[in-house]
Amino acid sequence: MRFYSIPKEERPNSKMARLIPEPFVPIDHPHAMNLLVRLTDLPHNQNTFPQVNGTFQETDELRKMMTGRRLLLDEITALIPLQLIQEHVNQGFIQYESAMMTQPKLTCKRCGNQDPFLFGKIQCARCRQSCRYCRACLMMGRVSQCSPLLTWHGDRRPSKKEHILGWEGTLSPAQNKAAEALKEQVSDLYEGHQEFLVWAVCGSGKTEMLYPAIHKALNQGDPVLVATPRTDVVLELLPRMTAAFPNTKVRAYYGGLEPSERYSEAELVIATTHQLLRFYHHFSLVIIDEVDAFPYTYDAKLQYAVKNARTRASLTVYVTATPPNLLIRQAKIGKLPHVRVPRRYHGHDLPVPKLTWAGNWKKRLEKDRLPFALIFWFREQIEKSNQVFLFVPHIQLMPKVVNGIKASCQQVTVEAVHANDPDRREKVSKFREGATRVLVTTTILERGVTVKGVQVAVFGAEDRIFTESALVQIAGRVGRSPDQPDGDVIFFHHGKTKEMIKAVRHIKLMNKEGIR
């Protein structure tokens, strides 16, 4: 969309917006058609907008859709006529801004992309000139040089609603300590930007620890965001959060929602990285729940999205079993307030991984054969009727590993699954039900996969993909049930790596601290 930017001398009535979208420029206007511009080509500070007109009755639908969000014009016009949008612009409720920056570096303002590979260029039918677009966030609607972003400027009505905490379980002493520390932080959400780290081992019951803080923020009238890189986690958290906050508008946003659900009003939001990009300066409490995700990186994308989604004065909470080094360092020097939960909720130690030499497994695998050490371990597990998670470094290895297992343990039921497997849900639930004995996989599938008595092996643990935190997360699959708090974690390798050793040290340290 192009705009006509009205010069000052033509605007005696300063209440009018300076920008008129192309479809509303009168055809008989003397020069307007020649002066149509894209917002990316206008100096930003020129775009003055009227003050909010308090007497204007805004449209409910627009307010609900746009409060706390920054949306592409196309997303809104798909549901609401441009005429009505422009009326709200003229009344000060909505403002336009460019969705891209071309200087000093080509940047997508919605997703923060600056990678030249992830920009495309077309001869655009809308702005009738060469027009660059962002390829990194296409699935949210295309950001281009001529596509404006819209923000809502109507007053936020302070909510006096009393939110109920419907969760009735009890927290373990360690959980309780963390929950209280976190809740304490929520008291002063209004003093600049703050951060807090909850460093909790896998299986410590992280979600429950968050409830008191979320509850408190909601009752202060603050919208709360739980952000996570994975759709799985969003889907798993939604029913739990909905049950915990029965009279709160809890909404989950992930790819594939219908527009009617995508822009709904919410008080407690659970969202994936991409969906987060639709929110703008809205949340005072942001919880980044990376929980057992692997491979995990608090990647630049999520960081950018969180920065945009939170209000200027807000609290960002990182909940993780394996904090990135930067956070650990900041915690250690006292720059980052934090709390550690080194003990599982059932009170038992974390199983410590064992390192087992597997020889040149690549060579054996070429002939569809597994290393002897792994075969022996497998047979032992099968005799004990145990279920096994087998992690492999690359998807390409999976068929050969499956063949190898079948060749050495004939009667065993084995399935391979990877992150983008279309049958992933089915395969995981079959494993969960016990119908599959061995699950070969490249990533931790769903953190909800807490199969009682499951044993874990990492095959080719020396691969670069198995970092300390990945290995710690993988080890965290074992012994989550209070009935069976122990089990095997074996790293089968062809040469020990620093990462393996660091992972073992990490787990031992957590166990030691847990005793105190």
Next chain:
Amino acid sequence: MTSWRDHLSETNRCLYCHEVFSGEVNWTWALGLSEEKLLCPACEGKLEEIKETGCDMCGRPVEQEGHEFVDSTVKRSASFVSKPQFLCRDCSRWGEEDRWKNHSLKHRALYSYNDFLQEVMATFKYRGDAEIATLFSGKLKKLAKSAGRIDVVTVIPLADDRLWERGFNQAELLAGAFRVRHLLVRTVSTEKQSKRDRRGRMAALEGAFRMSEEGERLELSGKRVLIVDDIYTTGSTLRSAASVMYEAGAVEVLAVTVARATGKLKK
């Protein structure tokens, strides 16, 4: 523009999934003997190139089993043939219509319209990732070579509202390796194709196009015209466009597309 040095580096990024892959870019590429790899091996492997066709006319792929129109024992060339002999039932039916008795519409596509290509085309057309066109534009030009002499290349135009919505005409980008003339304009905006049955679709497309000003100016008589488009489903859109050009005197109209949809997928 990236330099040749960048291309010779060890890693490339896949145009579709954006993943890094080690490109087998080597001296053959530098000497222009091989094509630059734009897709990673995983994505490349999911494309089904049409190597044999089951019909000399519409170029439907031969591989689908149990398809009533196709005699799977007959395998025809994947490139254009000058004298079509074996026709599938769809094409025979077209040939019975008066205006197609003396005209033909030979068509060839690069790939079968399988699930993966449907995703790729959706990213290209609906999500608007115009860069995807570079995957196919060069290959379409190559495919058209077997058609012999071509005098004019054109594309199916989009309706105005559709063009505004997308920002570009996907067919025009696919024809990027040709010099494109805009011979046609749309007369009526047609409803979404998939909503109609074959007869309804044909009726709707009757008179969907007329010659543009540029088309009028360009003398078509005696010319061989190539239409470039994205997907061939029933061929009715292409035939509707071709009939306008035959009326204007074209001696032959042919078509190339990226994807050949078959009955199997559209059900």
